[in-house]
Every structure is written in structure tokens, then in C-alpha cells.
Amino acid sequence: MDGGYYAIKGFEYQIDKNILEILKETDVNKAINIEQNQDIDTADFVMQVKYKEATKFTPSTVKKPVIQLIDEYKKDNSKKYILYCFFKDFNGYTESTSIDLILGSSKTNYTQQEKTDFEKSFELKFSPQFDIQLEQTIREIQNLNYNEDESIIFHSRASNFLRNLVVNNAPNQISNRTCTKNDLIELFKNDRKVIFKNSFRFFKGEESYFKKMKKDFFTSNNVDKTIKIFIIELDGSKSNSEIVLLLKKISEKYFKQLTRDIKGEAPFFFFRNINSQKNIEVKEQLVKAKIIFKDGYDFLNSKFNLASITSKSTKENRIAIKLINSETELNQVINFNFNTMKEIYQFFKIKPLTINQDIRETNIEIKNSNEILKII
Template sequence: MKKRQANDTIKGYFYQFNKTIYEILSQSNQTTKIIVEGIEDIDIKGENINNTIQCKYYSKQSYNHSVIKEAIIYMLKHFSNNKSSNLRYKIYANFKDGQSKLPSSIQLNFFKDNFLTYKEKGTIHKVYEELNLTDNDIEEFMKKIDIDINATDYDTLEANVIELLKKELNISDELVDLYFLKAGSIVKNIAIQETEDKRTITKKQFINLLMDINIILDKWYISKVNKEKYCSLIRKKYFSEHNISPYERFFIIECYENTPISTLKKIANVISNKWSKLSKRTPQPFCPYIIFSNLNENELVSLKQSLHNDHFKFIDGYDFRGAKFSVESITQEANYKNEIQIKILDIKEIDNVLKKINKTKEIYQFYINKKIYDNKNEHHVVIKIDELDDILNII
């Protein structure tokens, strides 16, 4: 029972986030402000709009006036302190059934009795009296509140958001799921910010974040699709080239504690096979750089020794025992003569190496817990994974 309730709660959050995305993308004015968790779940402030929306998802529950009473009372209290405001209050709620209980035209006494009165510990509370509001005040509030208890169901709302994403971003059906996940992740991360300023975003800012090259998601949103589909989406987005350009590519990989050497070797082999060209006929031969983060010195030496034993040719910028790291050494061209398959690099040396290289550079960072490197000057893709084997399924 508890698990079902938790799932329903999480689905309610997703529903609210989807409604937030829909409101952001629906704005005709790119600079209209959307505040997540403002007065209500979603506030919209623009030149000709000033709305606050309470979003509720009760797909397994029948409608009763009491279910939305608390939200209406909260809105009334806000109204009582802001009577001259042009703010419109909106309740957007999805119910299984029972919507016919709410009259299409709500009269004053019905509104007062069913939404502004409650009983607690044997005492009847008339909120409008406690707030010293007249009937005229309540009628004015009623003009400013929209109650929608026939809100779109979960699947339809999600489909509407996906269609808006395709339209606004001009993206294909193949990749829209990836941007949908990122959109939800952006909204979730905005919602947990402490200040209202940081919980505020415009359509223009939102689209810029969506179109940023990084696909940074959290486990909550990755869980919306299965692992196989997630890896497939990332692969289609970044690693589906057939004619690979001779760029200098850097793969930064966050390793977990006691990562098996066999796993690291497998990753090194796959990256080398996919992202290197050393044949004599290749006019601009190249091979990738790999950074295995969080490995201690002994683990790194063991990896290098194992690769060497397999006759896997690599360089690491150290030309002899006791030598200092050499940028010139590690940036030497890989070709059919020296057969260098990968270049193993320490994270602390990456900036020096990037400065040395004049060719086009690409950085792909795979992280499990947190990003370990930032670079806004180069093509830098950041990808969330749950385990290192995900890399094999992605690239």
C-alpha cells in the first residue's frame, strides 16, 4: 500500500512538472516570467498576464468539494491582503469522476458553505468572517478564481508537452523523449531552489537550457524510461556518426571505488575502436584521450600494465620512469607507424593539453555521482550514468 501511495505521489509531482513545462512553452511572449513554487505551484507574470495556478492530480479519487477547499481558502487569504491586485487564481485538478457535483454556475452561498467553511475539533470556522470579508469581497474573489476540475489526464498532458517540445525546438520524434526528460529535470531543479528569483524562468531561458549541449539528468527522471531506451537516446544524440571527423576527443569517466580492471579495459577498447583511425590511408589520423577519474595510483598502474600485457598501445605523457608530465609527448600524433590507440590522461593536466591542441576538440564526460570537470569553451557533453557498463551501451 505504501509503495502504491509513494508511486502516486511521485506521479503527482511529474504531473505538476509537466503542467509547468506546458505553461512555459505555451507563452507567446518569450520574456513572460514563470515562477515555480511561488504563491502557488505555478505563477505566471507578464505584460498582460498575472496568474497563480494550484495543480492537483487525483486520478484515482472522485471529486468532492472538500478536496479543493484548502487550496481555495489559501487563495482567499492571499486575496484578502491583495484585493487591488489583478492576480487571477486558478485551480487545475484531475479527478477520476464526480465532477458533476460542482455546479456550472456557482452561487455565493454555495461557495461560502462548501469552500470557505470547515469544522475542526467541533468548532465551525467561517474563513470569510475570520478575515473580515464582506459578501462583496467574496464575490470579487469569485470573479478572480477559475476552478477547473476536468484537467487533462496524465498521459494526454504528457503527449501535449511532447508535441510542444517538437514544435518549439524543431526536433525529431527520435530525440524528443530525451529533451522531454531534460525539460522535467530542469523544472525539478528550479523547484528546489531557495529564493523566488532562482525559481523564476522565462520561455527564452528555458529553451536555451534545453538546447544546451549538455544532457544532465538526475535519477528521478532517468527512471521515467528504462535504461536501454535512455542509453539509446543518448547514443542517437551524440554517438551515431558514421563518418567520424578527425577531432581530438576527450572521454572523462567517473569510476566508482574498486572498479574492476576488466571493466576499464573493456571501456578503453570500445572507445579506441570507435573513436580512432590510424590506417595509412587516413590523411589525418587520430585517437581519443581517456581520463579515468577516482582511480588511485595503484589501480591506474594496474590498468596500464594490463593494457600493456595485451599489446594495447597507449601513451600517458610520461616518457620514462620518474619523468615529469609532458604535454608535447601526449599530444603527439597517433598514426599507423606508432599505433597509439589511446592516450591516458590525468584530469589535472587536461586544461594544459587542451591549450596545446589547435584542432577541433570535443569533451564527453560520464558521471555517476557528480561532475568533476567544467569547460564552457569547448564542445562539452555531460552525461549521467548509473554504472560504467552504461557507457558501453551508449557509445
Template sequence: MARINEIVKYKKKRETTEIILTYMADRTAIDTIKGYFYQFDYAIVKVLELSQDTDAIIVEGIEDVDLNTVTEETAIQCKYYAKTEYNHSVIAKPIKLMLNHYKEVTNGTKKRINYKLYGYFQSGQTKLALPISSTFLKDHFLTYTENKIKRYHHLELNLTDVELDDFISLLEIDISALEYQSQLSKISTLLMNHFGCKAFEAEHFFYNNALKVIKDIAVESNIAKRKISKSEFLKRINFKRVLFNEWFILYKGEAKLFAELRTQYFTDLNISPFERFFIIEVPTINYVRAELKDLIFTVSRKWSKLSAREPHPFCPYIYLHNILPQELLDLKKELFSEGFIFIDGFDFDGSEFNPKSISKSANNSNCIKLKILNKLEHIDLTVKEINKTKEIYQFYNSNPFFDIPYPSVKQTHIQFSLLTDIKKII
């Protein structure tokens, strides 16, 4: 993960994704990014497999992933070479770096630890016979030519064969690591077993959250902040809301992610006559009224049934979070002037909000296409007034803003970057 800061130094969600996708235009870069994901995923596997809640990993410590348990400390170098045949030279550099650390151990300046090289290769694994001897270590990993000069890394470190044997006793080499998709499947199984969830939740909630946690700590400059225990990790990923996480989008693909969310939450050939609340955070930057109007029309069109033949007609509720009062008023005037019929729970000028008024049934006669809630507190009042089945879909830009729990109400939280993203989901 040495170049991870080059990829994630820009924090804004959509901008980060675009930078990464641009970087991925080159085929070599695609393989590099996949290597980062493989390392992220390996870190997730290792923290989930820790036996004790107090055991921990360090991301980007001595190596890509360091394990800290009561009984051992292991520094793990993780490599993914999907298109590369194994040759000794490919893993020589990380082994030399591990030996550098071991030298400091012999000098008394570093703590004695275990070392592991974990790598996936397309082929060639039979070239390495394990366990290795100190002679094999010297000949194939520590001896090399640089600028036409033969160099001996062990001699430069002034290490004896006895010390090299000791280093080998601490070193584990595994070049038959799990393939990329197999490792992802392992993560899914671990998450489903731990949280007792289905595959969709394991991937879109917990894996999505896990990627963000690992990415966030990987770029911390303070090594203490790159350490996370199993209990803390599970606590930080244990929430069921869809994050607009640039790394998860990069892994999944934006179009595929939106399609899967649409299938999971918003695809129903026979839409039930439920009372649906769409509560949407209006971005304060780059706000365009036309985009919001288009979204409003989409919500109304897709989630209303007002036909005279419909036995239980209905239309959705919408609340626009953070919209300025004057902008909301101007928006309503524009909708009204265009013949778009809505109600907002105010029966006359100067009246207080009336949840009974806004919850009255929409039908073919009154042609109410939408119910607009002006204030956040109006949601709770209206939900409590309605005796029918209710669903709440919250689309937030940064953090969820409506957090009242209702035992009998389905609530879905989805993070988004642009208003136009919501149209692609619902």
C-alpha cells in the first residue's frame, strides 16, 4: 500500500472517484488498484479472523498488515500478481526488507516478531520448495546484481548463517494465496456468519463500511491511529446504511451499484399501497432547482397510483432537508403554476401544521400527486398519525439527519453524492 496516499489524498467523494477512474485508464494502473483492493480485503479478513476482541491489526505498520495478539506479533507483506508467474526475484525485495527489520532486532533496537509473505500468482508456485534453507535464502533472495555489481544483502547486514536460520524460523512464505474473488467470497461468509445477515447486506452494508474503515486508517500519518482492534472494527462497521464510499463504488462500479440498490429496494412489479416517505438532503453546493424538480416528478410518478381502477390509491411524501425556506416557497409556487397538485399539511394561511390534513388519501378525484413536508419534525408527527404500513427512505449527503426509530416502520438509509444519483436508484 506504499502509494495509497497518491490515490486517496483527495477527500471529496465524487472527485476522488473520478481521479481514481482516470488513474485506472491505464491497464497497468487497473492491476495496481486491484492490488490495493486485495490488500484492503486481506486486512479485513485478518481482523475478522482474530480470535479475541482485544486482538488488533495495524494497517501499513512494519508491513502491509501487522497482527498483534496476546501470543504473537506478525508483520505480513501481501502481494497480488494475477498475471505474473512466480519467480524468486519477485518476492526477493520484500524478504530483504523483512531481513532489514530482523537486523535491527539483533541490534536490540526493534522487538522480535514473526514475518509472513502472502502472495497470489498466476502460476509457477511449484518453483518454490518449502521450507527453505539459509543457502537457498542467500542464493535466491539475498544475492542480486545492481549496476553490474554483484551484491550480497546478508553480508552487507553482517548476518551469520545461524542468524539467517533464526530469521527463517520466523518467516512464513505462502505463494498460494486466495484468488481475488475467492478472498471476497471469504469476507462475505465471515460477515454473514458474524452479523447473521444475507449476502446483499454483507456486501452493501458491512463490506462497504469495512472498506471505508480500512482506507481511512491506512492514510493516517500516526501509526497509533492505524491500529484497530477486532471489537472496535466490528463496532465501526455495524450499521445498516448504504455509503457512497468511493472505494466501494470503484470496486462495484457506479452503474452496477445503482442497479443493485434499485433491485433491492425500489423494484416491485405490483407496488403495494404503502405510505412512503422520501426524505432527501438537498446539497448546499451546486444546487440546481431543475434537478430537484426532476427528482420530485420522478418520485411522484414512480410511487403514486391514482387510477380510478386502483382500489387503494396512494402517493408519496417528500421532505427536503436543508432547503432554504424561500427556495422551498419558490419551488412550491413553480410546481403549482405548472399544475402539479400537492398538499403540505397547512389548511389555511397562518394555520399550524396538521398531520391529519397531510395524511388524507390521494385519489383520482383530488389528483394529489405528492405530499410535501416542510419541516423535519413534521415527519414524526405524520408517521404517528398514519395507521397504514409505512416506509421511510432517507437519502443523505454526509450523515443521516433523521434518526427516530420506529419498530414497525422499514427505514432505509442511502448516501448519495449528486441529486441525479437518486433518480438512478429509485
């Protein structure tokens, strides 16, 4: 378990370093290669990034990446070669630690001339800890004339963008893992997928995090016909009554049942990590509470009916909630032409679902599903 935690944190650390290197470039069109031959490389340098939060530094701990850099240098000696690394304790060693000491028993695999030449182009750089580098990355985004709140949001967007460059391009498409400063600038300008991650909570504090989410997304008094789709990742601890309360609170914001008419449109809900039995029990509680909902199934053993679940709320039917039962049905709803605007709100613990449509998204990271009511 701990190994997985440190591996993920190490990758996030590497992503932040990528963002820093991209944004520090004076040439906005200069390509930065991500996870190609090495962790980061350009026309000028090759860099290995290592984040070892639980490990003390000794020369042998960086032997493998240094050997990789020497072998790259032998192919192209025109670049600078950098090992950028963080360790729990640098153990008295300095950035001037010799190549022979690092290579240990492998030092005889290279001639003295090869090692001497490589050392002229090599830099061992001890890096700051995770939180300090995160702050540096946020400040670099602020240098593009964004305020701190905007920069924290765009940091999450840039992280997700670079992560997807790696994940969505298999080894046979590795040349596509490339980004320029201009790519990130355009990403920030045309952002339609807002992601609030724990970096915002880290900078602003928990109370400010909740307040900002509420102020920016859930305090408007305007009720319109925009289709709102909520994707909520449950953590297994939420009771049926708590889920029903959550459904009611969100529904009441966007669907108003007046004496003679209605305002707004019933929001859609898709719960991640809910089992079929709990799903049934939640629906039973909605029926007992006399809350009218649609789930696309109109009679026993019927097939999913997209027309049924997408039917409009009216003063006659008073449909207040629409429940989506599976990811397949979710995609059908998202792809449906409502002839009006659509918005998606995701509350996620680890990673939001990927929505491939060009649709406005607001993705909010939570520690547990109990936090949603604090935001709503």
C-alpha cells in the first residue's frame, strides 16, 4: 500500500516539474518531451526526476538513473544531463558527489575519458520537497497574470492535461507526449473542464475550499433549464438516508415546485461505487418521501428507456430527480440532444470520470462524500 502511495506521489512530483520546465521557457513554442526516452527532455537537456520521500540518499540509490543518463550522453553529447532528486535525508552527501562514487562497481564499464566528459555535462540537483515545489509551480502560473485562486485551478488542469498525454499515448505513440508553453496558455484560456483538487485545499485551507466551491457554483438564485448532471463518488460509509438527503438538497436548488407551476429542470445523478441493493433501497426511500423520480425503467423487467429518463419535468409530472444506474446509461444521457445547455459536476475522491464530449465540467475533489453537503 505504502509503495503505491509513494509511486503516485512521485509521479505527481514529476508532473509538477514538467509544468515548471514548460512555463519557464522563454520560447512559447519550444517542445518539452514527457516520458519519452527519459522523464523530461528538450533540445537542450535531458532530465531524470526521482522523488524518494521515505529513503535516505546514498550514491548507490541513484546509480541506475545515472547509468541511463550516461548511456544517453554517449548517443548525444550536445545536451545537458540532469538528475533532479529529493530524498528524506541527503545523509551528508552534496551535489558534488563524484561519478565514480555513484557508479560503484560499474565505474569500470566506462573509460576515464567518458566519465570526465560526462561530468562536464552532468548536474546532480537536490530538489525541494513536494509541497515547496507545488508552491513554486503555482507561482509560475501566477506569472502569466493569473491570481492565486485561478493559478491553483489551472495547476490542476495542467496536471490532468500532462497526465493524459502520458496515459493516452501508448509506447508506439510516444512521440505525442509533447507539450509547449503555448499549449498550456491556450489550455488556460479555453478551459471548460475546471478541476478543484487538494492543492487548492492545501493553499487556501479547508474552510476556504468549501466556501469557494459554494460561492462559485452553488449559490446562484437563477433557476433555468440548463441540464445539470451530478456524478458523485461514494466512499461506502454513507447511509441511505444521507444519500436521499443529498439528492433532495441538490434537487431543490435546480427544480422548484411552486403552487401552480415549476421552475427549472430535474437534475441527473450518477453514483459511483453504489451496489445494486443500496440503489434499490435509496429509490424505495424516495418513493416513501413522495419524491417523484425517473430512472429510465418504467415497468418490471423493462429495458432502459432513454426517452423516459430524458423527458422534461412539467407541472403535471413534477419529476424532481433523475437517477442514472450505470456508466453506459450515463454516456447515453450525456450524448442526448436536450436542445439546451448541459453542465457536469463531479465530486471525486481519486480521479474524475473522463468525459469525452466538449461539455462544461466542474470536477471537485473530496476526501469523503460527507463533504458534499458542506459545499452544496
